[in-house]
Amino acid sequence: MSQSYDPGAFPPLAVTVDLVLMTVQNGHLAVLLQRRSEAPHKDEWALPGGFVGIDESLDDAAQRILADKAGLKDAWLEQLYSFGDPGRDPRMRIVTIAYFALLPAAELSAPLAARSDLMLAPLDTLPPLAFDHRTIIDHAATRLRGKLDYAPVAFALLPPRFTLRALQDVHEAILGISLNKPAFRRRMIDTGWIEGTGEKESGGAFRPAELYRVKPRAS
């Protein structure tokens, strides 16, 4: 910050935002990938991303890219980490700010059906990825698992009304382990994050479970 400044003097350098958009599919964490249509890494799989507009905040860029790729607004989105090794992109120096977002699998079915360049890949069987995107995804998975116990993140993967069993399934998918049912129920209930609606699940074959919703942030 102490050196002299002249806009024209700066070497070409770009800032992008890349999204790690995760969901739970068949009991496993999965991430949305996009097939690259251009060099470098043409036809390889990569994270959806894009350049940050010159008058656009980083958060706004992430929301815009999310809307472009998944057609969605107001998703839970969090800045993850920044990656900027020289040479991570062969074209030029690019620093990328990675964000991660969580969406219910149901909300991704429409964009996945509409666009053939998108796919959902389970985290444990990722294809080879362009750039350093594999590293970025690993960071995101670690962060997600770390936050699960102390922050209300899992709800972003569920519809507005959900059963406790569905919530437990999400936790088990993210952590990759099975959890004790009564302990899980009580732990969730006395986090204060959720509240029961009087309603019951419909269409079930057996005893219907109560539907819960996220409490409208009291604290």
Added chain:
Amino acid sequence: MSQSYDPGAFPPLAVTVDLVLMTVQNGHLAVLLQRRSEAPHKDEWALPGGFVGIDESLDDAAQRILADKAGLKDAWLEQLYSFGDPGRDPRMRIVTIAYFALLPAAELSAPLAARSDLMLAPLDTLPPLAFDHRTIIDHAATRLRGKLDYAPVAFALLPPRFTLRALQDVHEAILGISLNKPAFRRRMIDTGWIEGTGEKESGGAFRPAELYRVKPRAS
């Protein structure tokens, strides 16, 4: 990533690294600030920072700036968050990657004495700061307090050999609360992070305390 690319087409945009360099001074968390020598915000206090070199990784840039300002190498340094709102710098669009670092107060006395543009400001009585640096410092303090219980960060604020009382003082300064002595001792000891050297503190007026050191990362 899907739009066409031409290095010359990119609007001028720069990437900087800013450092939140913290220590404990007189029982309070404090941060290293540098008086700006140029516009904008000339003569205001700001975080030490600098532009990222075109062939330099983000981590390397942070280490370089740390060495320049504090004359130190191999400090514990962690990427914090990236800030890039348009307008955060009036000159041009600047995205900054904030890092935070922890150093024992003793290691800062030399640079502080040698350079009149540096000062150590307690977190609870910060002067007005340039740019969005106040926000960055708040993020760093929150992150530090959050990590204290589950990561071995406090040791970066202590010399290689330290007493449990000194460690407790650091924790109390960071958290701003006082802790129960026996509980703290045992909690620290069975984290497995530290081990006793046989040595005792010297020069004390009363019973000398045992000196501990960080275990050479077993796990």
Added chain:
DNA sequence: CCAAAAGTGTTGGGCTTACACCCATGG
């Protein structure tokens, strides 16, 4: 032998888990 700080033994309470059981529903 006294003051002051280091370090330890013991107790008690709160939180979480594990297991067993009951409840509600469809067929």
Added chain:
DNA sequence: CCATGGGTGTAAGCCCAACACTTTTGG
């Protein structure tokens, strides 16, 4: 009335904090 999954009561165990106590040093 049976199978199945939802939901709850209870007891055991672990972790952690508070308190009281002992130990070690300098003066």
